[in-house]
Amino acid sequence: MKAIGYEEASEAVRAVFDDIKATRKLDDVNNFWKYLAHDPRMLAHVWSSVKDIMGAGSLDALTKELIYVAISITNNCDYCMASHSFAARAKGASEAQLNELYAVVGLANMTNRLANAYRVPVDEAFKTG
Amino acid sequence: MKAIGYEEASEAVRAVFDDIKATRKLDDVNNFWKYLAHDPRMLAHVWSSVKDIMGAGSLDALTKELIYVAISITNNCDYCMASHSFAARAKGASEAQLNELYAVVGLANMTNRLANAYRVPVDEAFKTG
Amino acid sequence: MKAIGYEEASEAVRAVFDDIKATRKLDDVNNFWKYLAHDPRMLAHVWSSVKDIMGAGSLDALTKELIYVAISITNNCDYCMASHSFAARAKGASEAQLNELYAVVGLANMTNRLANAYRVPVDEAFKTG
Amino acid sequence: MKAIGYEEASEAVRAVFDDIKATRKLDDVNNFWKYLAHDPRMLAHVWSSVKDIMGAGSLDALTKELIYVAISITNNCDYCMASHSFAARAKGASEAQLNELYAVVGLANMTNRLANAYRVPVDEAFKTG
Amino acid sequence: MKAIGYEEASEAVRAVFDDIKATRKLDDVNNFWKYLAHDPRMLAHVWSSVKDIMGAGSLDALTKELIYVAISITNNCDYCMASHSFAARAKGASEAQLNELYAVVGLANMTNRLANAYRVPVDEAFKTG
Amino acid sequence: MKAIGYEEASEAVRAVFDDIKATRKLDDVNNFWKYLAHDPRMLAHVWSSVKDIMGAGSLDALTKELIYVAISITNNCDYCMASHSFAARAKGASEAQLNELYAVVGLANMTNRLANAYRVPVDEAFKTG
Numbered sequence: 001m002k003a004i005g006y007e008e009a010s011e012a013v014r015a016v017f018d019d020i021k022a023t024r025k026l027d028d029v030n031n032f033w034k035y036l037a038h039d040p041r042m043l044a045h046v047w048s049s050v051k052d053i054m055g056a057g058s059l060d061a062l063t064k065e066l067i068y069v070a071i072s073i074t075n076n077c078d079y080c081m082a083s084h085s086f087a088a089r090a091k092g093a094s095e096a097q098l099n100e101l102y103a104v105v106g107l108a109n110m111t112n113r114l115a116n117a118y119r120v121p122v123d124e125a126f127k128t129g
Numbered sequence: 130m131k132a133i134g135y136e137e138a139s140e141a142v143r144a145v146f147d148d149i150k151a152t153r154k155l156d157d158v159n160n161f162w163k164y165l166a167h168d169p170r171m172l173a174h175v176w177s178s179v180k181d182i183m184g185a186g187s188l189d190a191l192t193k194e195l196i197y198v199a200i201s202i203t204n205n206c207d208y209c210m211a212s213h214s215f216a217a218r219a220k221g222a223s224e225a226q227l228n229e230l231y232a233v234v235g236l237a238n239m240t241n242r243l244a245n246a247y248r249v250p251v252d253e254a255f256k257t258g
Numbered sequence: 259m260k261a262i263g264y265e266e267a268s269e270a271v272r273a274v275f276d277d278i279k280a281t282r283k284l285d286d287v288n289n290f291w292k293y294l295a296h297d298p299r300m301l302a303h304v305w306s307s308v309k310d311i312m313g314a315g316s317l318d319a320l321t322k323e324l325i326y327v328a329i330s331i332t333n334n335c336d337y338c339m340a341s342h343s344f345a346a347r348a349k350g351a352s353e354a355q356l357n358e359l360y361a362v363v364g365l366a367n368m369t370n371r372l373a374n375a376y377r378v379p380v381d382e383a384f385k386t387g
Numbered sequence: 388m389k390a391i392g393y394e395e396a397s398e399a400v401r402a403v404f405d406d407i408k409a410t411r412k413l414d415d416v417n418n419f420w421k422y423l424a425h426d427p428r429m430l431a432h433v434w435s436s437v438k439d440i441m442g443a444g445s446l447d448a449l450t451k452e453l454i455y456v457a458i459s460i461t462n463n464c465d466y467c468m469a470s471h472s473f474a475a476r477a478k479g480a481s482e483a484q485l486n487e488l489y490a491v492v493g494l495a496n497m498t499n500r501l502a503n504a505y506r507v508p509v510d511e512a513f514k515t516g
Numbered sequence: 517m518k519a520i521g522y523e524e525a526s527e528a529v530r531a532v533f534d535d536i537k538a539t540r541k542l543d544d545v546n547n548f549w550k551y552l553a554h555d556p557r558m559l560a561h562v563w564s565s566v567k568d569i570m571g572a573g574s575l576d577a578l579t580k581e582l583i584y585v586a587i588s589i590t591n592n593c594d595y596c597m598a599s600h601s602f603a604a605r606a607k608g609a610s611e612a613q614l615n616e617l618y619a620v621v622g623l624a625n626m627t628n629r630l631a632n633a634y635r636v637p638v639d640e641a642f643k644t645g
Numbered sequence: 646m647k648a649i650g651y652e653e654a655s656e657a658v659r660a661v662f663d664d665i666k667a668t669r670k671l672d673d674v675n676n677f678w679k680y681l682a683h684d685p686r687m688l689a690h691v692w693s694s695v696k697d698i699m700g701a702g703s704l705d706a707l708t709k710e711l712i713y714v715a716i717s718i719t720n721n722c723d724y725c726m727a728s729h730s731f732a733a734r735a736k737g738a739s740e741a742q743l744n745e746l747y748a749v750v751g752l753a754n755m756t757n758r759l760a761n762a763y764r765v766p767v768d769e770a771f772k773t774g
Contacts, residue, residue: 001247001353030254032240035247039357042364045436046240052428053232058225063192064233070196071203071237073633076334076721079244080237081635082255095646096187099684102633103182104193106687108200108209110626111161111175115208117589117618118130118164119597125159126211130611168615171622174694181686202375205463205592210377224388228426231375235429239368246331246360248339259505259740288512290498293505297744300751303565304498310557311490316483321450322491328454329495332461334721337502338495340513354445361440362451366458366467369419369433373466376388376422383417384469460762463592468764482517486555489762493558497755504718504747506726517763546770548756551763562756569748574741579708580749586712587719587753595760596753598771612703619698620709624716624725627677627691631724634646634680641675642727 003034013037016047023051030083062091069098070105132163141169145176152180159212191220195230202234261292271295274305281309288341320349327356328363390421400424403434410438417470449478456485457492519550528556532563539567546599578607585614586621648679658682661692668696675728707736714743715750 006017006028017037020029036043054064065088072080085098093101135146135157146166149158165172183193194217201209214227222230264275264286275295278287294301312322323346330338343356351359393404393415404424407416423430441451452475459467472485480488522533522544533553536545552559570580581604588596601614609617651662651673662682665674681688699709710733717725730743738746 030252031249032244032247035249036243038247038353039361041439042243042357042361042436045432045439046243046364049236049429049432049436050240052432053229053236058223058229059195059233063195064229066188066192067196067199067230067233068237070199071234072241073629074200074203075238075241076632077241077244078635079249079251080241081632082251086255094187095683099687100182100187100193101196102630103684103687104188104196105200105633106626106630106691107178107182108197109204109629110622111179112201112204112206112209113589113625114165114171114175114618114622115161115206116592116597117621118161118167119594120160120164120208122208122211123159126215167611168619170697171615171619171694174690174697175622178687178690178694181690202371205374207377210374224425228429231372232426232429234375235368235372235433238371239364242331242367243360243364245334245339246363248336288510289507290502290505293507294501296505296740297748299568300501300565300744300748303561303568304501304751307494307558307561307565308498310561311487311494316481316487317453317491321453322487324446324450325454325457325488325491326495328457329461329492330499332458333496333499335499335502337507337509338499340509344513352445358440358445358451359454362446362454363458365436365440366455367462369437370459370462370464370467372423372429372433373419373464376419376425378418378422378466380466380469381417384473460758463761465764468761482554486558489759490555490558492762493562493755493759496758497751500718500754501747501751503721503726504750506723546768547765548760548763551765552759554763558759562759565752566756569745569752574739574745575711575749579711580745582704582708583712583715583746583749584753586715587750588757590716590719591754591757593757593760595765595767596757598767602771610703616698616703616709617712620704620712621716623694623698624713625720627695628717628720628722628725630681630687630691631677631722634677634683636676636680636724638724638727639675642731 001035001038003031004037005034009037010040012040013043016040016043019051020047032079032083062088062093065091066093066097066101070101070108073102073105074109130164130167132160133166134163138166139169142166142172145169145172148180149176161208161212191217191222194220195222195226198227199230199234199237202231203238259293259296261289262295263292267295268298270298271301274298274301277309278305290337290341320346320351323349324351324355324359328359328366331360331363332367388422388425390418391424392421396424397427399427400430403427403430406438407434419466419470449475449480452478453480453484453488457488457495460489460492461496517551517554519547520553521550525553526556529553529559532556532559535567536563548595548599578604578609581607582609582613582617586617586624589618589621590625646680646683648676649682650679654682655685657685658688661685661688664696665692677724677728707733707738710736711738711742711746715746715753718747718750719754 006014009017017029020033036046055061065084068084069088072084138146146158149162165175184190194213197213198217201213264272267275275287278291294304313319323342326342327346330342396404404416407420423433442448452471455471456475459471522530525533533545536549552562571577581600584600585604588600654662662674665678681691700706710729713729714733717729
């Protein structure tokens with residue numbers, strides 16, 4: 001499949017593109033949205049969810065973006081690592097912070113498997129949450 | 130395998146247990162460390178890395194703990210979700226923050242697969258990082 | 259490693275290649291089989307299983323191909339996404355169907371993680387299966 | 388965290404619960420929604436997406452449910468396997484179809500790794516899609 | 517679904533069960549095969565592949581079993597970790613070897629993510645294989 | 646980010662690079678370490694763990710390298726597959742052994758999902774470990 005640009009997009013798709021550009025103060029949407037435009041319903045759902053959740057709320061926007069990067073690394077999604085580490089930098093992440101993020105991602109993926117390997121039972125103290 | 134308690138632990142293992150308890154101001158270490166004690170070298174490496182990286186640095190300790198939870202959810206590690214969401218609460222995470230974290234984890238796992246599905250090419254703008 | 263073409267293949271490998279070509283009415287086998295030919299036993303096992311399971315049975319062949327694509331997206335396997343979405347189109351999948359498939363894959367990966375995050379207990383009604 | 392039942396739910400959550408019950412002709416919503424209710428915004432987004440995508444469209448509802456099961460197996464999500472195989476049966480899946488689905492999931496996860504292992508290059512013929 | 521025991525199994529299933537018992541010198545097959553018996557074709561394919569590949573060959577049987585355990589830990593498959601670590605012990609794995617295996621699994625999952633995070637380009641020297 | 650070469654590296658990074666080169670008898674370190682050098686603490690931790698665990702111990706060095714390859718295939722990490730299959734060959738792995746390894750990785754990923762799909766209960770006999 002190919003990217004769907006603004007010129008060839010349907011009315012419904014353009015409405016989402018316009019909202020993305022206005023919300024993010026960009027001249028154009030990035031490739032992710034141009035491909036997702038092949039399914040206008042899903043485009044609308046994904047954008048609506050992302051717009052609602054990824055702004056500042058109980059967690060600040062940078063923290064959320066760093067979490068996004070961590071998951072994208074764990075899942076080995078190239079596009080997602082590139083786009084969300086770009087976004088993290090745009091929201092103020094320093095190189096030192098990204099490096100520290102990568103260290104945490106490495107440690108978590110290590111200890112996740114060690115916990116699996118030993119089939120560690122959950123401590124009583126952790127069961128209250 | 131079984132947990133290795135302080136009483137039955139070797140000198141090398143006790144030294145790590147003592148450092149964990151002193152650093153975290155706890156009376157006992159949790160199950161993860163008691164199982165990892167079956168391999169004293171790895172116990173020492175993992176604790177040394179976690180101690181060094183998970184404290185406050187370029188990123189604050191709570192942000193790192195939230196990233197840990199996000200990865201544990203993505204990898205479906207029961208013990209890790211329980212222990213790190215407990216730690217996140219202990220470091221001040223509110224229920225609202227945890228719920229928002231879960232929302233981000235859901236969205237990231239969705240958009241990771243949509244980016245895969247459409248094999249979206251990386252935008253030029255994202256290649257600078 | 260390199261692809262093993264028909265000319266350089268052993269008798270055992272040629273026999274499998276011939277069966278693939280006859281079954282699928284193709285002039286040549288695709289790259290997957292030419293690499294798997296490095297292990298003639300596994301080549302035979304994999305082809306035998308795929309031939310037996312992927313044809314029409316209780317589920318029609320297109321449905322099975324779509325399931326294959328969904329898993330390949332979830333696992334982020336480039337070759338598998340390319341070859342099985344090609345096969346799905348060859349078996350009649352429309353662009354609308356593929357887009358809808360991608361939407362389902364996105365949703366399932368999202369709700370899988372939300373179920374993990376909240377450690378949702380299985381409803382009694384679901385335990386009969 | 389605990390399930391949020393109808394009695395203790397907020398107005399916004401009840402509205403979603405009511406729509407789920409009316410759409411699915413059920414007396415109560417299942418546990419997934421009662422936990423997701425901890426984040427009313429995400430509850431609304433997830434339900435809205437699922438309602439819109441999982442009904443009959445370009446793909447029939449049963450096919451989509453089978454794809455959901457396949458991904459849940461691949462991700463090893465207990466709750467998701469239980470709830471979506473239940474839903475698949477409710478939509479008419481026979482035991483023979485579920486067994487065949489499991490076979491396809493097994494094969495796909497095997498061949499995904501074999502394609503990775505040999506780093507098989509994508510055939511020219513597959514690049515048109 | 518339920519386990520299918522020898523008494524209630526079809527002729528085709530019994531033939532596979534008999535071969536498993538004779539090959540492994542056991543009085544009964546373990547649960548995995550009793551469930552897989554719901555799909556006699558797949559039962560036959562899986563057993564045939566496992567029997568052919570998992571015995572001693574270019575790699576000894578214990579090494580293969582350890583690899584199986586490592587993958588089962590990485591995928592977080594409870595049944596698979598239990599059955600294949602049991603098999604590894606039966607084939608002579610010591611506790612020290614299993615602990616060392618777990619350490620390697622932890623390290624590999626850590627460095628896999630660090631390589632992803634930094635998007636490390638493949639060294640020229642590694643491209644010959 | 647870019648690779649950090651010896652010339653531009655800090656003292657702390659050079660010390661680790663020197664130890665890698667001396668231990669492995671190489672003229673230069675490979676790219677993985679040059680990128681990880683962006684976080685000197687993590688560079689030191691990872692190298693220290695890898696040096697300590699990946700040499701001969703209860704398991705021989707080749708077996709550990711093969712386990713590393715198996716996990717890298719399962720996680721679909723390109724760099725890791727390339728570097729660790731190179732290392733496995735350097736430690737004496739034959740092509741026949743690598744092909745057999747790939748077969749085991751394929752089988753394990755298949756049976757992991759079949760065990761998930763049928764939610765096979767752990768046999769009593771396997772619970773002793």
